[in-house]
Amino acid sequence: MNILITGANGQLGTEMRTLSEAHPAHTYFFTDVAELDITSREAVHAFVQDNAIDLIVNCAAYTNVDKAEEDEPTALRINADAVENLATAGAKVIHVSTDYVFSGEGWIPGRESDPVAPRTAYGRTKLAGEERLLAHRPDAVILRTAWLYSPYGNNFVKTMIRLGLDRDTLGVVFDQVGTPTYAADLAAAIFTVIEAPEWHDGIYHFTNEGVCSWFDFTVEIHRQYNLLHDNAIRCQVNPILSTAYQYKTPRPHYSVLDKSKYKETFGVPVPYWTEALHRCLMAMKTL
Numbered sequence: 001m002n003i004l005i006t007g008a009n010g011q012l013g014t015e016m017r018t019l020s021e022a023h024p025a026h027t028y029f030f031t032d033v034a035e036l037d038i039t040s041r042e043a044v045h046a047f048v049q050d051n052a053i054d055l056i057v058n059c060a061a062y063t064n065v066d067k068a069e070e071d072e073p074t075a076l077r078i079n080a081d082a083v084e085n086l087a088t089a090g091a092k093v094i095h096v097s098t099d100y101v102f103s104g105e106g107w108i109p110g111r112e113s114d115p116v117a118p119r120t121a122y123g124r125t126k127l128a129g130e131e132r133l134l135a136h137r138p139d140a141v142i143l144r145t146a147w148l149y150s151p152y153g154n155n156f157v158k159t160m161i162r163l164g165l166d167r168d169t170l171g172v173v174f175d176q177v178g179t180p181t182y183a184a185d186l187a188a189a190i191f192t193v194i195e196a197p198e199w200h201d202g203i204y205h206f207t208n209e210g211v212c213s214w215f216d217f218t219v220e221i222h223r224q225y226n227l228l229h230d231n232a233i234r235c236q237v238n239p240i241l242s243t244a245y246q247y248k249t250p251r252p253h254y255s256v257l258d259k260s261k262y263k264e265t266f267g268v269p270v271p272y273w274t275e276a277l278h279r280c281l282m283a284m285k286t287l
């Protein structure tokens, strides 16, 4: 297959590039905004036609949740209008979405069929992207994920290592829970979809396995970092309530996604979050 990967310089796109080497049967076209701005319908359609693209894996997105609140039109252009450009280009699509399509209330892991109720501009624009994609390509695959991190770009793991090394104490919220997701494992899940003997369209939830709060995640990041490095983090991490933190945008209290559908459909296990974190920290060490 000829496979177009958009947003290829982002966290997930970079992991897709790395993992593609283990799947040499396909021809890959890795593009980011400089090579292919997905907000241009003409450019997207021409690229897909000129390169006989069979499948688009959309790793491009407007992912800054706070900035989206201030500039929803730009977020909508990238997270929804551009997704429609991809959906109408004539190739199959695998798209990535988010737990922010849900309200984040309640205490039961979210299933694909649960009612959506985004509470943020980011969530609204990502939901619009899902809807526009499915309107044009009912055969699309959408993977909703959460708490994504990797050795690349800006993410929670890198921030907590930096703050841990810089500060003596750190307050981190313990009343918001979810599941961290190593972008390399999400990339592997995308390849599982691609290489499945049959195409299984629909929405799937994919994160790593397990549940933790941001506080627990931080403690584990520091613990594992210290096992791998001589310059130990000595920062005291304290649990705080969300009400003590000045969020610009409402944050979901409960981001846990139920992955049963993904596991049952594709028959593959999902790595546990602490083990995934270990692989990421090891990868960061070799960069």
Ligand SMILES: NC(=O)c1ccc[n+]([C@@H]2O[C@H](COP(=O)([O-])OP(=O)(O)OC[C@H]3O[C@@H](n4cnc5c(N)ncnc54)[C@H](OP(=O)(O)O)[C@@H]3O)[C@@H](O)[C@H]2O)c1
Pocket (backbone or CB within 6 Å): 006, 007, 008, 009, 010, 011, 012, 013, 031, 032, 033, 034, 036, 037, 038, 039, 058, 059, 060, 061, 062, 063, 078, 082, 096, 097, 098, 099, 126, 145, 146, 147, 148, 149, 153, 183
């Ligand atoms: N990060 C998370 O915690 C999280 C959680 C749940 C779901 N997700 C979803 O997971 C997916 C991957 O996220 P990620 O963290 O890998 O994102 P990311 O690191 O922000 O990467 C997105 C990439 O898309 C590029 N891009 C932006 N506008 C574009 C355009 N018009 N045309 C082409 N490329 C464009 C970005 O370039 P610039 O950097 O130059 O803008 C960036 O390289 C996204 O769909 C995101 O919504 C992420």
